[in-house]
Amino acid sequence: MHGRAGRKATQVEADGTTLTLPLCAECRQALKRGTAPASLPGDDGPYWYDDTLWARTFYGTTGDELAAATSRGELHR
Numbered sequence: 747m748h749g750r751a752g753r754k755a756t757q758v759e760a761d762g763t764t765l766t767l768p769l770c771a772e773c774r775q776a777l778k779r780g781t782a783p784a785s786l787p788g789d790d791g792p793y794w795y796d797d798t799l800w801a802r803t804f805y806g807t808t809g810d811e812l813a814a815a816t817s818r819g820e821l822h823r
Contacts, residue, residue, distance in 0.1 A: 752768065752770070755767060756768075756774055799812055
């Protein structure tokens with residue numbers, strides 16, 4: 747659902763964490779506008795706007811918070 751990522755990665759800041767991500771042109775423009783790109787539909791914006799463990803860890807791709815919480819059984823409560 748995305749176009750080809752640009753040659754230069756884009757720094758994205760969220761909740762005090764800075765990630766360097768390859769973004770397609772549509773996603774980069776949406777980020778600049780502060781809106782969700784069409785490839786991430788939803789009334790409230792992209793999933794990472796939620797205050798859930800999944801959103802805070804970008805579905806487990808950053809940090810070890812998701813793995814630790816899963817080990818403790820916190821995702822089923």
